[in-house]
Amino acid sequence: MNEDITIALPSLIHRIGGDTAKEAKAIAVQCHCELKRVRRSRNWGITGDAINIQSFAAHLTTHQQISKKLNKKGYGEFHYLINKIETGLLGHADKLETLEEKLVRLITQTPSITLSELVLVTHCTEAEARVARFEAEGW
Template identity: 65%
Template sequence: MHKEAITIALPSLIHRIGRETANQAKAIATMHGCELKRVRRSRNWSLVGEAIKVQSFNNQLKTHRQDELAEIPLSSTEFRYLIQKIETALLGHADKLEPLEAKLIRLITETPSITLAELIQLTQCTEAQARTARFEADTW
């Protein structure tokens, strides 16, 4: 469930941020295990990767942008479009950003009467993972 790749559409990326900035973003995405690529032969691009890796890529873009702003005037908006598109898309994948163990413990603490079968159905975890989470939630 957490290892599924998500795809974020980035229409007209080059026109919005420029080729050099797109190439920098592509290199940073590759470092984080994501793929920033053109959609066939169109002007549209897409970002593909696991939700957690996409989130770390987005955080890297934010810090890279802040470092660049120290040297470049404040009117520079290098990665702003890309950051906003990624943040908006990640809102729909919030369930994939939380580690499975944390999600199990959260579900157990929110509804203490939840059964193991319900936990397994909600999170697609194994019975052993559900039992371990139940034990850890009880010891807290």
């Protein structure tokens, strides 16, 4: 769950421009992600925790909306980047929620799930599964 993922961004500079890529790289660092070129090719990739990459996409969306309100030139410049990240995150939906959220969701979806099944599915400890069971039941 805490492992880094990489989302490919082919021909990023050609699609959004060099200055925009530098700006996106700075925002990525703030979100604890790494936006960089793949070796010496024209392809780029973003690497980081799935939740941090989702946060990066949200920051880009907010930045784009602010630029649009201020009528800045090129306010749609992050559109390609946001779409590629959102598409790439669809394959990593299981990593976008915390362990506690996942446990509570599983318990509410299937109330008859046992503690050992929760441990097996989520790779959590038995104590974490018990705490989630108590929270989901409203104790």
